[in-house]
Amino acid sequence: xxxxxxxxxxxxxxxxxxxxxxxxxxxxxxxxxxxxxxxxxxxxxxxxxxxxxxxxxxxxxxxxxxxxxxxxxxxxxxxxxxxxxxxxxxxxxxxxxxxxxxxxxxxxxxxxxxxxxxxxxxxxxxxxxxxxxxxxxxxxxxxxxxxxxxxxxxxxxxxxxxxxxxxxxxxxxxxxxxxxxxxxxxxxxxxxxxxxxxxxxxxxxxxxxxxxxxxxxxxxxxxxxxxxxxxxxxxxxxxxxxxxxxxxxxxxxxxxxxxxxxxxxxxxxxxxxxxxxxxxxxxxxxxxxxxxxxxxxxxxxxx
Amino acid sequence: xxxxxxxxxxxxxxxxxxxxxxxxxxxxxxxxxxxxxxxxxxxxxxxxxxxxxxxxxxxxxxxxxxxxxxxxxxxxxxxxxxxxxxxxxxxxxxxxxxxxxxxxxxxxxxxxxxxxxxxxxxxxxxxxxxxxxxxxxxxxxxxxxxxxxxxxxxxxxxxxxxxxxxxxxxxxxxxxxxxxxxxxxxxxxxxxxxxxxxxxxxxxxxxxxxxxxxxxxxxxxxxxxxxxxxxxxxxxxxxxxxxxxxxxxxxxxxxxxxxxxxxxxxxxxxxxxxxxxxxxxxxxxxxxxxxxxxxxxxxxxxx
Numbered sequence: 001x002x003x004x005x006x007x008x009x010x011x012x013x014x015x016x017x018x019x020x021x022x023x024x025x026x027x028x029x030x031x032x033x034x035x036x037x038x039x040x041x042x043x044x045x046x047x048x049x050x051x052x053x054x055x056x057x058x059x060x061x062x063x064x065x066x067x068x069x070x071x072x073x074x075x076x077x078x079x080x081x082x083x084x085x086x087x088x089x090x091x092x093x094x095x096x097x098x099x100x101x102x103x104x105x106x107x108x109x110x111x112x113x114x115x116x117x118x119x120x121x122x123x124x125x126x127x128x129x130x131x132x133x134x135x136x137x138x139x140x141x142x143x144x145x146x147x148x149x150x151x152x153x154x155x156x157x158x159x160x161x162x163x164x165x166x167x168x169x170x171x172x173x174x175x176x177x178x179x180x181x182x183x184x185x186x187x188x189x190x191x192x193x194x195x196x197x198x199x200x201x202x203x204x205x206x207x208x209x210x211x212x213x214x215x216x217x218x219x220x221x222x223x224x225x226x227x228x229x230x231x232x233x234x235x236x237x238x239x240x241x242x243x244x245x246x247x248x249x250x251x252x253x254x255x256x257x258x259x260x261x262x263x264x265x266x267x268x269x270x271x272x273x274x275x276x277x278x279x280x281x282x283x284x285x286x287x288x289x290x291x292x293x294x295x296x297x298x299x300x301x302x303x
Numbered sequence: 304x305x306x307x308x309x310x311x312x313x314x315x316x317x318x319x320x321x322x323x324x325x326x327x328x329x330x331x332x333x334x335x336x337x338x339x340x341x342x343x344x345x346x347x348x349x350x351x352x353x354x355x356x357x358x359x360x361x362x363x364x365x366x367x368x369x370x371x372x373x374x375x376x377x378x379x380x381x382x383x384x385x386x387x388x389x390x391x392x393x394x395x396x397x398x399x400x401x402x403x404x405x406x407x408x409x410x411x412x413x414x415x416x417x418x419x420x421x422x423x424x425x426x427x428x429x430x431x432x433x434x435x436x437x438x439x440x441x442x443x444x445x446x447x448x449x450x451x452x453x454x455x456x457x458x459x460x461x462x463x464x465x466x467x468x469x470x471x472x473x474x475x476x477x478x479x480x481x482x483x484x485x486x487x488x489x490x491x492x493x494x495x496x497x498x499x500x501x502x503x504x505x506x507x508x509x510x511x512x513x514x515x516x517x518x519x520x521x522x523x524x525x526x527x528x529x530x531x532x533x534x535x536x537x538x539x540x541x542x543x544x545x546x547x548x549x550x551x552x553x554x555x556x557x558x559x560x561x562x563x564x565x566x567x568x569x570x571x572x573x574x575x576x577x578x579x580x581x582x583x584x585x586x587x588x589x590x591x592x593x594x595x596x597x598x599x600x601x602x603x604x605x606x
Contacts, residue, residue: 088429088453096402103399105408105565112566115559117551119568125395148451150391248420256418263415264406265422 002288003029007040007048008061010273014039017277025288037287039280042067049074057287059280060297061271063138064218066191069302079297080283082276087141089269094186094214095145097240097262098125101212126150128183133198134217135163136303138269139188154178158194179206184214190303191218201226204236212238216268219244228254231261242268305591306332310343310351311364313576317342320580328591340590342583345370352377360590362583363600364574366441367521369494372605382600383586385579390444392572397489397517398448400543400565401428404515429453431486436501437520438466439606441572442491457481461497482509487517493606494521504529507539515541519571522547531557534564545571 004026006014015028029035032051039059046067049055058068060081068079100106102123111118130146132139135155143153143165155166156178170178175198179185185207189195199213200223207213213236215222224245230236238260244253247266255261283293297303307329309317318331332338335354342362349370352358361371363384371382403409405426414421433449435442438458446456446468458469459481473481478501482488488510492498502516503526510516516539518525527548533539541563547556550569558564586596600606 089427092402092428092452093406093425095398096406096408099395099399100403100408103396103567105399105403106412108567108570109409109565111568112559115554117568119570121573122396122570124392126391145451148448149395251418256415262408262412264411265414265420267411267422267425270424 001025001027002037002284003027003031003035003054004037004039005029005032005035005048005052007038007044009041011040013273014061014277014280017273018280021277021281023281023284026284037284039276046070046073057283057293059283061273061276063303064190065297065303069297069299075299078293079299080293080295081297081303082271082279083295084137085272085275085279086269087138087144090138090188090216091141091145093242093264093268094142094216095125095149097214098184098212101238128152129154129181130184130186131156131178131182132166133185133187133221134189134195135160135166135169136188136190138216139163139186140165142186142188154182175203176206179203182207182211184212187213187215187217187221189217189221191220192302195221197221197223197226199223199227201229204230207236209235210237212236212240214240216242219247224253224255227261228258231258236260238262240264242266304328304330305340305587306330306334306338306357307340307342308332308335308338308351308355310341310347312344314343316576317364317580317583320576321583324580324584326584326587329587340587342579349373349376360586360596362586364576364579366606367493368600368606372600372602378602381596382602383596383598384600384606385574385582386598387440388575388578388582389572390441390447393441393491393519394444394448396545396567396571397445397519398428398452400517401487401515404541431455432457432484433487433489434459434481434485435469436488436490436524437492437498438463438469438472439491439493441519442466442489443468445489445491457485478506479509482506485510485514487515490516490518490520490524492520492524494523495605498524500524500526500529502526502530504532507533510539512538513540515539515543517543519545522550527556527558530564531561534561539563541565543567545569 008014032048033053036054036056038045042060042062042065045058055077057078063082065081102125104122129152131154133156135157140163143163146153147165152167154168156170159171161169198221240262242264243266286293311317335351336356339357339359341348345363345365345368348361358380360381366385368384405428407425432455434457436459438460443466446466449456450468455470457471459473462474464472501524543565545567546569589596
């Protein structure tokens with residue numbers, strides 16, 4: 001009988017949801033040595049790894065699995081991460097901020113506070129161009145929402161060209177052609193060696209000064225001092241950052257007070273147990289049938 | 304030869320756009336007595352009406368045509384208004400504010416200003432319920448966008464049930480069933496006798512206290528003191544108002560300082576000459592072919 005161990009701050013909710021699905025063969029266990037399946041948060045699982053002596057499969061409830069793909073850790077099991085569940089939430093977050101910017105919501109609040117009937121024209125998304133750094137399942141959903149709003153979408157990927165919602169793909173050295181004339185640059189890149197500081201002075205300089213940068217991927221993608229400089233010098237209209245090189249952000253970090261920089265403290269898309277349970281159950285059925293699992297992480301690649 | 308007079312603050316742009324379409328028979332005129340067609344803004348057209356002695360057709364560049372349907376004015380011509388062009392813009396506006404509310408954008412800005420790493424959970428649109436007061440072409444577009452974001456949509460109309468995006472229609476005395484449990488109440492109602500103060504103490508009281516009210520229709524739909532009271536007493540989470548009983552809003556109006564009330568000074572959807580020219584040209588072709596025009600206003604009904 002497969003035995004699952006849940007290592008999550010929301011373990012009770014996960015157990016209740018999985019039990020409600022009445023899977024005939026699955027047992028729950030609290031015994032690390034007994035469990036062949038572990039469902040939970042990467043950091044908690046990393047701590048338990050040495051004692052998970054029967055481990056065959058880990059289902060992460062997060063997309064980011066850095067603690068588990070770290071080269072110091074064992075890799076003798078199948079690691080699957082959370083994919084396909086964050087697209088809707090990320091679309092709500094990203095387009096919330098894009099519209100916040102276009103509709104000048106903050107300026108209207110300030111006009112109201114000064115009791116000014118301020119009729120300055122709003123911007124529109126329709127007709128604008130968005131560039132996605134990384135087009136996995138989240139990027140593909142953002143592209144779909146951008147198309148819904150009548151936008152043009154460019155995608156910069158390592159080599160994949162799988163989303164039909166992308167108007168034009170770019171790879172490798174084409175990064176600066178990709179950036180040229182973008183109204184919005186959105187990073188959904190995972191943390192890997194290849195994504196370190198991809199958003200640097202040169203890339204930021206290739207964007208028009210009215211462009212807005214949004215980072216919902218990982219903080220390592222950004223050269224943080226370069227971003228501060230670009231915003232201070234007005235070379236970028238705004239930046240919306242959900243992720244940072246170091247989280248929580250250190251108290252003396254310049255981001256706290258950089259103009260036109262909006263921070264959201266890694267809250268853009270949280271893992272809903274309902275969504276993750278559905279994903280776990282699908283994978284569990286494949287697991288018991290001896291079939292390949294969905295969303296298998298490549299330890300070398302890191303995602 | 305049909306002769307068109309343009310009465311708009313953007314007359315030059317309209318003329319240039321229409322000339323670019325190279326309509327074989329159309330002439331432009333500045334002579335009020337000569338023009339059978341007038342394109343423009345209702346208020347400017349109303350002032351010219353007594354001297355428009357050859358008038359056959361007026362194309363308004365706005366949706367709201369109050370100055371022209373006023374009972375004191377002549378009605379011996381065909382009046383068409385702007386429809387089908389504001390849906391996208393209204394969706395951007397309304398969903399911008401809905402997401403601004405759900406994603407707690409203002410609270411995150413305040414947390415950043417206090418240098419607090421504030422991880423409180425955001426709300427989501429997915430699964431929420433929106434109620435539309437009025438389902439014309441703008442309401443139908445809002446419903447479509449709500450469905451895109453995974454919401455449930457109710458529509459309250461006089462009697463029409465033409466949008467397939469509405470999950471459930473309500474009419475007449477069913478207003479309070481319609482309001483029950485709504486997360487969002489959106490008014491897109493035109494100004495008519497029947498829509499006066501439809502959003503009153505009773506309707507606001509039927510909404511749950513976490514509900515948000517948005518008015519992108521006309522100001523007459525709202526009992527303004529009742530709305531101030533509901534917000535002051537915390538019976539409503541927020542109100543976003545683009546339109547008002549009196550515009551510009553008087554300096555001593557309580558709305559300026561009512562908590563959780565956001566004003567946008569009638570800027571939610573402006574008339575883009577590109578959109579309106581397209582609509583005018585379609586109608587012009589029907590006009591010269593002697594066919595019924597699109598978007599004819601019923602003077603009695605007022606829209």
